[in-house]
Amino acid sequence: MQVSSPDDLFSLYDFDEDTKLKVIQAYNASNDVIVKLNSLCLNAKLGVNEAYQLHTNTYLLKQGKMSIVFQKSNDSVKIVNFNT
Numbered sequence: 375m376q377v378s379s380p381d382d383l384f385s386l387y388d389f390d391e392d393t394k395l396k397v398i399q400a401y402n403a404s405n406d407v408i409v410k411l412n413s414l415c416l417n418a419k420l421g422v423n424e425a426y427q428l429h430t431n432t433y434l435l436k437q438g439k440m441s442i443v444f445q446k447s448n449d450s451v452k453i454v455n456f457n458t
Contacts, residue, residue, distance in 0.1 A: 377412040387415045388452040396456050407458065410440050418444045419451045 377383050380398050389397065400407045417423055418435050425433035425444075432445050432454070443455035 390454050393453055393456050400458055414442050
């Protein structure tokens with residue numbers, strides 16, 4: 375699926391409410407943020423690159439200047455923070 379809006383991203387990955395608001399604000403400032411964020415979220419879901427472990431089930435993943443903090447359980451990934 376091609377991700378071209380925050381709603382597309384939210385349908386693929388689990389975000390907490392505050393992070394959804396940050397994503398929408400970043401998208402309003404620059405549309406290309408969605409493609410980069412999708413890449414980070416997919417990486418978190420698949421575990422392609424090693425993330426920094428912050429806590430028991432909380433991880434930080436960076437790509438360039440963008441980063442996400444996510445919580446990983448047995449079968450799901452929840453994005454809990456996003457920074458550009």
